[in-house]
Structures are given as structure tokens and as C-alpha cells.
Amino acid sequence: MRSLRIFATSLLTAITVTSPAAGAAEPSASDIVKRSLDTYYYAGSDMRSKVQMKLINPQGKVREREMTMLRINLGAAGDQRYYIYFHGPADVKGTSFLVWKYPAKEDDRWIFVPALRLVKRIAADDKRSSFVGSDFTYEDVSGRDVDDESHALVRKESLGGRPAYVIESKPKAADYSRRVSWIDAERWLPLKEEYFDARNEPLRTFTAEKVEQAGKYWTVTARTMKNQQSGHRTEVVFREVEYDVGLKQDIFTERYLRDAPSQWVR
Amino acid sequence: MIAALNDVARAAAATAAASLVLASPLAAGAAGVAWDGFVQSHLARRSHQVDCPPGTACEFPAAELRGQLKAEGKISSGSAGFLGRFDLVRDAAVGDTRLVTREFFGDLTSEKAAARLGRQVVTWGVGDLLFVNDTFPRDWVALFTGQPMQYLKLGSDALKLNLFPGAANLELVIADFRSDNVPTSQRFIFADPLPAGLPRHAAEPGGLEISGRISGYLENWELAGYASRTHHRSPAWRVMSAEIIGTYPRLNTVGASVTGPLGKGVVSLEAGYFDSRQDRDGRDASIENSQFRGLIGYSRQVWEDATVGFQLYGEWMRDYAAYRQSVPAGFPAKDHVRKVATVRFTQLFAHQTVTLSFFAFLGLSEEDRYLIPSLRYSFSDNLWTEVGANLFGGGRNGMFGSMRDNSNVYLTVRYSF
Structure with a gap:
């Protein structure tokens, strides 16, 4: 019903060529962003995917990260837990990450170092730090709050x-300083995002390269983040994306950080 | 030689045990074995000239070429698996070539319990390079010569049982004794109060050690309790007529830890009581007295890709008066409370391909220090190199100061495959 209304609205907009912001039936900018964040970061009650990340420097040299990512949503407050297991490269194989994400406060993060069998809690003050050296930040991976902007x-x-x-x-x-987003008006996924620095120069560009339906949910299965100032970019491909697979909350604890849950991490 | 034979025998026993555990389920549903490993060269050079006694690797306390092969496999259901990690080391510093079983164990896992049998590394506690309730064997030689951090811990030949009844996790480790790898005159120079020229012999205790941990969450705080029935891991030396005999005295420990978020960082607290069973009145100077140990630590991110950490650590010796009376003339006496502070700073650069790190142990009571600066660069996913230093200084009676003739700079290059 809602999509019908949106379709009608956009048709009307296309014909009249008025500013859509003036259209009475348009959702507000905050509503659009909220819905996009929900669709992009909260789809399903849980999610499992293999993630392949390519870190490409301006000279074209490639570094690769192969991961399994598990996510569970907890309650209405927007709390989530992420489990990330590294399959490669060889030097970090077996390393795993656990993130307990809270929209209103700093995350709790842990890392497991397999050669030392060491679980270490890591101080996570800045959600805008790079995720494993890529052009994506922790916030890009696990989401931001609509009221942050x-x-x-x-x-x-x-x-x-x-x-x-x-x-x-x-x-x-x-x-x-600002971010311009193109949000799919029907599927609510971000198609493109441009970040600008304080001098209004392009900083980073996000591109959804491929959008596919996984079960009931539209998913960005290939995405790129390019640093426009350094030329470094990161390409990410999601494979074997599954939602509502029945992950239990105890997967996201120290036990499984130390010993990957083989039912989900293959 | 005997030690090497023992190692071989242990590896063989572990292999046999792991094979037994795994043979049937693996045959039933093998999901393949994954192989990987690395080759690594590591060189540590003494940073200033000292006169070494004959037989000490003087200029290069570490000079080795190492190859590691790791194999791991799981059956398709995930309920059984194994892991083996073997190092072949050409150790030019001491003219030795050896095959080391770093880890080799089999796993059986179910929803509510898990068992691991074989040689395995166990790490507990919340300290950063400081240990209270983690009484498992360590390799101090590796730390002091700048080996990659994974070599800080030694594997134990053990059966580890985990129970996951619900709110708490229980872990029980039943292990054969293994001593720490402590600095010796092979690579290090330090004042030795024991008479020179007498043969030394250290006898490892028989019987099994047992350690347990219970851990759980309270909201996003982690709590753990620990207990162990073990032995001191460095020998207590005693002159017995024509030789010096080393023993590993009995030790029981009990303690607890807590860690959680505080402000914008992470706070860690850990405390333990070390009951030195063979010297309960503190009158035997060769055996460590009973102690309370405790640490408090805080770490937080200061800016992007940069983290700082601080720790305060203390060892409170019990029966200090008895200890003072028992220290023979000429031996330096330890402090009643040994206090150490640590500082860590880590900064990553260039998409985390460059790691600048600085760690400092500062002996507050012993007035000594141990600084570890390092810089690592990853050329690619497979190849990294690290330069760093182990810089000891301060009073020679302190734990770190006693090592001050062993300051070194090191270079490690590793290619992983």
C-alpha cells in the first residue's frame, strides 16, 4: 500500500516537476533515512553472510580479507551483535571479532588472537575508525543512528x-561535513553516497554495485567505498546471504569467539 | 638431548591421542584438511658491547630461521576436529636444529560441552603482558629477544574440558607440568649468585596439575573466577654438596577478574592469591613466599587508529620478616611490595599496513625498566617485517634491571602462505 502511494507520488512528481519536498505525501527526509538504515542494517531478525573484501591501493595493489559475518538484532532499542570470523589471509586466519552495538553509546568490542588463544576487549571510542584497514569505517559496517545527522x-x-x-x-x-545519499525510493537501500570534507571537497564515495533479493530482503551484495583524496578503494562482495536463519544470542559470546560456531562459520 | 627425546615422546603421545580421538569421526565425514604456515627469519643483536662468558651467544642472542606448518580439519558436522602447528627451527645462535610441536590437539564439541586433548595454548586473565591468574607456561626468552607475540605462550600437554550450562562457562584444564622457558647463560648475561662451576640439574615434578575457571557476563561486564593447583614454573635452586639442584615448588592460586567499559575506554581488574605450599612460613629463601597479586588497567582510543593503555601491578609478599631473615648474605633482597607500571601506545598508519607500537614496564619499587618499541610494515597480505628493540635499564637488583646487559635490537621477516 505504502509503495503504491510512493509510486503515485513519484509519478506525480515526474509530471509536475515540482520540488518533491513540497509534495504533501512525501515522507520526511528523516523518515527516508530511518527507513534506509533499517533496511540496510537491520533486515531480518538475524543474518549470515560470507564477505570478501578487497583493499586496493592507488597503484592497484590488492589485499584481501575473507570473512564470515553473523548478525543478530536484539529488541526494539536497536541493539545488535556482530560476529566476524577471518578465513584469510593466512596471517590472520582464525582471528575473530565480536561487537555488541548500541545505538546510543559506544560499542563493546572483543578480538580473539588464535595463536595466543587470547581474548582481548578493545577500547572502541570511535565508530569512524577504519574497519580492518579498509575504506569502510566501523559505522559503515554496523550502522549509524538517524539522529547523528x-x-x-x-x-x-x-x-x-x-x-x-x-x-x-x-x-x-x-x-x-556533509553526505549526499541516493536512497532507492522503493527498496530503501542506499545506492550511492558522497561524503564531503570541511572544504566541501569530495572525501569518500560509496556505490552499491549490485542489489539482489536474498529471501524476502533486498540486499546490497556488492559495494565499493572509494577514498576520493587518496585514491584507495575497498570492494566488498557478500555471498551466501541468508536472513532469519535462527542464530542464538549465545553465539555472540566469548565461547564462540574462542571456537567458531561451525554450523555458521564454514 | 634428553629434553629433546622427551619432546618427541610427548609429541608422539599427543599424536596418538589426537588420532584416537579423531580417527573414527574423521573417517565418517572428513571435511578436508586445511594447510597453511609461514617461513620466518628472526635476528636479535645485543645493542651494546659487553664481555660475555664463553658459551653465551653474545653478539646475536637470537638468530634463527623458522618454518611453521599448520594443519587443521573438522568433520562436516563440526563436532570433531584437530589442529597441529609444527615449527622447524634452525637456531644459529646456539647451533641447534629442532622440530617443535607448538600445538597439536583434537577437539570434541557439543552444544553444552567441549573437550580438547593434546598440546594446547591456554590464556586467561585480563592483564596486558602481566599475569596474575594465568599460570600456564610462558617463553620469556621469546619475549626478551623480540619474537612475535604468539611465541610468548608455550603449549601445555593437557585435557581441557568446557561446560556451558547456561549463564556461566566452566573450564577445567588437567595438564602435565611444563616449565617456563627462562633466560639462561646460553643467550643472556646476568648476575648469578649461585656458585659457578657446579653442575646444575632441574627435576620436573611428576603428577598432573589442575586449573579451573568460571566466567560469565553481568550486562556487558565480564567476571571470572580462577583456581589452580600447580607449581612455580621457574626452578628454585639449592646447592647440594657437589651440584645445584633445581625444583619446581608446589603452588596453589585462587583469584578473580573483572573487565568492562568505563568512560570511553576499558577498565580491567584482576587479583589473585599465590599460596606457596612448600614455604608457608616464608623461611626458605630459595622458594618464593606466598603472595597477593593484583593489577588495574585502563585502555582507550585517543584518536583514529591510536590506542593507549596503562596498568598498575603489585606483588605483596607475605611473611616478609621471615623472608628478610632467610636471605643469605650477598643475595639481593626483594621488596615487600613489588610495584610495576606499564604503558602501551599503538598507532596504525596507511590502511593499517604500518604498526607503530611502544610498550614499557616501569619498575616503581625496583627502579628498573624494560622498553619495547617496534615498527611493523606489511608489504602485502603475505609478507611483513618488524624492527624493534628490547631495552632493559635501571637497578641491577630489579627483575628488568638484572637483564640490562641483554638489551637488543631485532629484525623479523615473515612470509605466510
């Missing part, structure tokens, strides 16, 4: 054949 709907346009809301977001405190 103020949002404005700029226009509606088609991107790569998809109807999209163009949203400008300004963070309350971050390493970027």
Missing part, C-alpha cells in the same frame, strides 16, 4: 534506472 530532502531523481531520493545529511560531529 540532520537530513534534508534535496530532490528525487533516477539513478541507474532506480527511483531515488537524494538526501543531504549534516553530521553533528564527524570527519566529514
